[in-house]
Amino acid sequence: MIELTFARIADVLGGHLILDPRDTAETTVSGTVDTDSRHIGRGDIFVAKPGAHTDGHDFVAAAAAAGAAVAIVERQVAAPISHIVVPDAVGALADLARFVVARVRAHGELRIAGITGSNGKTTTKNLLARILSDEGETVAPRASFNNEVGAPLTMLRVSDSTRFLVSEFGASAPGEIARLAGLVEPDLGVVLMVGMAHAGGFGGIESTFHEKSQLIRSVRPGGVAVLNADDPRVVAMAEIADERNQRVRWFGRSARADVRATEVETSAAGTRFLLTADGASMPVSLRVLGEHHVMNALAAITAALEFGVALEDCVARLETVELAERWRMQPLGSDRVRIINDAYNASPDSMAAALRTLAQITAPGERTVAVLGAMSELGEFAGEEHDRIALLAVRLRIQRIVVVGTEARRLYLAAIGEGSWDGEAVFCESAEDAYVYLLDELREGDRVLVKSSNSAGLRHLGDRLGESFA
Structure with a gap:
């Protein structure tokens, strides 16, 4: 995270700062932010999130012992650590993430990509992060950190030297993508597909469409919408992009796609296909198992091209990936x-x-x-x-x-x-x-x-x- 004083963090969060005798309001912190005391190290920020089964406030002392510099809490605690009392710890995470990303963006070259879809988010996120990481410091979620806690925690890993932030946006309830993507207003939004995942929580496929489309509504005006040309519901999101003066880039296996895969062959060693993008064609050997990952690779390539990565570099880097994520194919x-x-x-x-x-x-x-x-x-x-x-x-x-x-x-x-x-x-x-x-x-x-x-x-x-x- 960027360096901030305790007083500045309290001001951003609208919280009440309670200082440990060793600190002052101008004491600074720039460590990692986490809600799990087991992951806390020296100079980090611990967020005491109440949970259904455990309460983060019970672990503030453990975080302090591990070297945490400050805690964000919902009530005053007796642990030997400076802490900032806020009404809602999860809401405070979001507020702090919004502030940090906006500040880095205002003073640096940070580019932000948001990814959503009923399937393939984590694989696409990992493929895009692999491509971008050779261009400059890239922050992307660990595992599937894509919810109201995981997404802000990822955003808070951004520093002044970060060039790319790749955010994955999932949703277990209506309105979640709008809230999370709205924290950063991505430069580019990728929508992979609209399917039946989480349909029970949304009330059907049309409600799922509405939720996923919120990413495109959150992409900044003048940004880029990277859309699946083969999914009719995703295609319909181009109207939203037009309304927000966004440029649309299509990926898929159909002829209308700007970045397209043909001659797809699948084996136990991976998937081979012919990639066509911007008038150029080249073969790709994707080692990630499963033909369905071709679409995820196309989405990652399309996004990377928009961020200025050469097509040859996109392919060379993707071909080094053997496994998208543990427990996924x-x-x-x-x-x-x-x-x-x-x-x-x-x-x-x-x-x-x-x-x-x-x-x-x-x-x-x-x-x-x-x-x-x-x-x-x-x-x-x-x-x-x-x-x-x-x-x-x-x-x-x-x-x-x-x-x-x-x-x-x-x-x-x-x-x-x-x-x-x-x-x-x-x-x-x-x-x-x-x-x-x-x-x-x-x-x-x-x-x-x-x-x-x-x-x-x-x-x-x-x-x-x-x-x-x-």
Whole structure:
């Protein structure tokens, strides 16, 4: 973070500064800001966020012992540390992030990209950050820091020497993207797709469209909207861009895309395609597993080109990326039994893409095994969407469908109803039951996909299987 005095931070937050005897109002701080005392080091700022199960105020003393310079709290504490009392710690995070980014932007060359979409945000964020990092200091979220806490924490890592900020914007409730993107007003906004992820929380696909479109409404006037030319709902966001005097750049596999992929070939080693952008064409070998990541790569390239990166450099840097993120199409195991751990998150679109990838990369004589858990946050659409995934798995001729957990049982029943009734579909009550079953069931030549929403916990099952068959 940039260097600020305690008094300045208190003023920005509208908070009450309570000084430790060792400090004054003009004492400065420039360390990392975090809500987890375990990540606090000397000179950092600890934010005591109340939670559903734990209260950050209980860890202020631990943060002080770890060397925190100051704490942001909602009530006065007895710990030996200067602290700033504010009405809302999470709101204070947002206020501080807004101030820090605006100040750096006013005095430097900071360029800001915002990314949203029902799927692919984290992969695209990582690919874009990889491209930009060779151009200058780049700040991007760790893991999926894209919510009301994670996004501001990422923004607060910006310093006077930062050239690029890549922000990922997720949403679990209406209005969240507008609030978060509004903190920084990106120079460029990327919308990947509008799908059924979180549809239960938004009330349907049209409400999801409205939420995702808020990123384009938050991009500064005169900025750039990077839009998926192959998704009709994303295409409709061009009208919003026009209203805000933004330039639109299209990516996709259709002829209308400014940055386009053709001749796509998928294998267990990754995906090859011919990239065409601004009249130039060149081959790309993407090592990140899954054909669906081609669109994420195109989005990252389009954004990077707008920030002045040469096309050849975009491709060279992307081709060094082997894994977009842990638990996202992560190859584990061995050539004997290959495990693909994609169980960090799941939506109907990402589940379908992962199943298609499994079918595409499995050679003749090898067996496809899909270990599937529940897709969360679908609300009233959960039943039909699990049915649809079961139908797809059967039509792709997945040879063994292992469904894990009570919340996913409908997927198992639907698979049986679609024809997987002769032992092809198996139901396990728990991840432990599935692990025991798979240790005995898997054999040489199996290609195994482990896929579920984070809440189902199958990512740890994938890790265990990867270790067992390494």
